[in-house]
Amino acid sequence: MKTMHFLLSSISLLTLVACGGGSSNDTATPTPAAGVISGAVTKGPVGNTSVAAYGISNGRMGAQIASTNSDANGNFTMTIGQHAGAVMLQISGGSYTDEATGTVMAMAPGHVMTAVMPSVSAGANHSGVQITPVTAMAQAFAQQMTGGMTDANIAAANAAMGAHFMVGDILHVRPMNPLVSGAGTGASQDAQNYGMTLAAMSQYAQTQGMPYSSAVVSALMNDASDGVLDGKAGAVVVQMGGVAGQILPSAAGTTGMAAAMNAFTSSARNKAGVTASALMSRLNGASGPLQGNAPTMMSAILSGTVFNGAVSQATVMAFAINSGAMGAQIASAAVDAQGNFSLPLGSYAGPVVLQVKGARYADAATRTTMTMGANDVMSAVLPMVSSGASVAGIWVTPVTSMAQARAMAMSGGMTDANIAAANAAMGSYFLVNDILRTQPMNPMVVGSGATAGVDARNYGMALAAMSQYAKMINMTVSSAFVTAMMSDAADGVVNGMAGATPITMPMGGLMGTGMMGLTAGNSSLVVAMVAFMNSSANTSGLTVADMVALMQRLNSSGGNI
Numbered sequence: 001m002k003t004m005h006f007l008l009s010s011i012s013l014l015t016l017v018a019c020g021g022g023s024s025n026d027t028a029t030p031t032p033a034a035g036v037i038s039g040a041v042t043k044g045p046v047g048n049t050s051v052a053a054y055g056i057s058n059g060r061m062g063a064q065i066a067s068t069n070s071d072a073n074g075n076f077t078m079t080i081g082q083h084a085g086a087v088m089l090q091i092s093g094g095s096y097t098d099e100a101t102g103t104v105m106a107m108a109p110g111h112v113m114t115a116v117m118p119s120v121s122a123g124a125n126h127s128g129v130q131i132t133p134v135t136a137m138a139q140a141f142a143q144q145m146t147g148g149m150t151d152a153n154i155a156a157a158n159a160a161m162g163a164h165f166m167v168g169d170i171l172h173v174r175p176m177n178p179l180v181s182g183a184g185t186g187a188s189q190d191a192q193n194y195g196m197t198l199a200a201m202s203q204y205a206q207t208q209g210m211p212y213s214s215a216v217v218s219a220l221m222n223d224a225s226d227g228v229l230d231g232k233a234g235a236v237v238v239q240m241g242g243v244a245g246q247i248l249p250s251a252a253g254t255t256g257m258a259a260a261m262n263a264f265t266s267s268a269r270n271k272a273g274v275t276a277s278a279l280m281s282r283l284n285g286a287s288g289p290l291q292g293n294a295p296t297m298m299s300a301i302l303s304g305t306v307f308n309g310a311v312s313q314a315t316v317m318a319f320a321i322n323s324g325a326m327g328a329q330i331a332s333a334a335v336d337a338q339g340n341f342s343l344p345l346g347s348y349a350g351p352v353v354l355q356v357k358g359a360r361y362a363d364a365a366t367r368t369t370m371t372m373g374a375n376d377v378m379s380a381v382l383p384m385v386s387s388g389a390s391v392a393g394i395w396v397t398p399v400t401s402m403a404q405a406r407a408m409a410m411s412g413g414m415t416d417a418n419i420a421a422a423n424a425a426m427g428s429y430f431l432v433n434d435i436l437r438t439q440p441m442n443p444m445v446v447g448s449g450a451t452a453g454v455d456a457r458n459y460g461m462a463l464a465a466m467s468q469y470a471k472m473i474n475m476t477v478s479s480a481f482v483t484a485m486m487s488d489a490a491d492g493v494v495n496g497m498a499g500a501t502p503i504t505m506p507m508g509g510l511m512g513t514g515m516m517g518l519t520a521g522n523s524s525l526v527v528a529m530v531a532f533m534n535s536s537a538n539t540s541g542l543t544v545a546d547m548v549a550l551m552q553r554l555n556s557s558g559g560n561i
Helices: 002-018 133-144 151-165 189-207 214-224 255-265 277-284 398-409 416-429 454-472 479-489 523-533 544-557
Strands: 035-041 050-057 060-069 075-081 085-092 095-097 104-106 112-120 125-131 301-306 311-322 325-334 340-344 350-362 369-371 378-385 391-396 504-506 513-515
Touching: 035 085, 035 112, 050 075, 050 325, 060 075, 060 311, 060 325, 085 125, 085 325, 112 125, 112 133, 112 151, 112 214, 125 133, 133 151, 133 189, 133 214, 133 340, 151 189, 151 277, 189 214, 189 255, 189 277, 214 325, 255 277, 301 311, 301 350, 301 378, 311 340, 325 340, 350 391, 378 391, 378 398, 378 416, 378 479, 391 398, 398 416, 398 454, 398 479, 416 544, 454 479, 454 523, 454 544, 479 504, 523 544
Parallel strands: 035 125, 301 391
Antiparallel strands: 035 075, 050 060, 050 085, 085 112, 095 104, 301 340, 311 325, 311 350, 350 369, 350 378, 504 513
């Protein structure tokens, strides 16, 4: 029986082999492991923030490769698939405990923090990566170098910022939290210096009267972008967000930071038990240029003015465009007291979206100062910008906002062709030849109509009419009507609808929401224009007779852009 069992087993095995069972041809190819980046976001731990990873191509920001949210303590983990190459990390939103005040602050709209990593291998696990104000300054520095964010420039910028704040590895040292009792015990000198640097930034914001300390981070990013901490980005002074018209002092990143650090370490808020005296001496002795500033810097600047009535406070952000869609933020800056802005573009080449949040503006119809609603934006979209080329004289208005919304909704998104078509179409709708570069007349300035060209008159009165319409329907903040007009223009027909869906507008106060009128952007806007021009708010010197051509254009448009 044993012999028979052996023979049967052998026959079965031979049959299995003959049929291909157990052959290596049927073995599945193992799936390559996905790469992972994990770490923490710290400006004080930034909880519930959006973390995005972008590839870098030819030294410039590329497509988004992954995104996630941090936990309540700022920790994050994301898989990046088989991406190989340099990586830029960017965070927005979320909140943190501000060191100087002890209060929980939100990251202000438009403010981001970044970090840039030299080339990673496909499938590799990178843990302990830090995203902080210091890594953000280094990323802004690397982006402005000739060639942009190459591995060599990334390494040089990260090392330079580490040397300035006496932190050996800004990407992997986790900052000490000085709000935690005894945090200095057991913390390395690098971690102590890192934590005290972030606390000093918070303290500096408080001493400057800034309502949110993330604005200091944005200002210092701009300051560091040219490799010299001197209150300037190239030759342009850096504006400080949150305080209208205030510029970043020239010594903010050096002796100003040392003084703020001294004030924090001496305060009751410092519970770490350390003073960072060596770092304060280093900052007091610094002259501004960052160590390792050997690469030639790119000096490209995108500048212009935000206008919806005179704007005195706002954050302006520049975003890359990838495959027709809005990509990562390239730069951000506060406007000055006249609404002017300057943004460093580094080596970026391609179309650009400008987006404005938090604007404080003089409303034409009510002659009051209003602050843009939290959910409202203004925008503009520019076709291809050449690497290293400066662009000046750009206006960001409700009309450019409508054009940007239209371009984004077109087939293919914000391609150069669609951008040009959308800007031209909105210009034709309001009889303005170049909506990006024509300065709108300000009808609140006495006699402004006398020297303004036809395009400028049409532009200014179109914006005033939007303000008047918001007043006529009892809207509390007129920026909500701009947002509605953007939604209305997106489908190419200004008819109170987004496609087949009626547009709902927040009215403010106790009024809740209301439906946008079907003729709000055409014949009703003409009624509003007449009302404004016949009111005391119009001090331009122009009369209804001067605006007949524009009013006829709007009345006969049927809303078609």
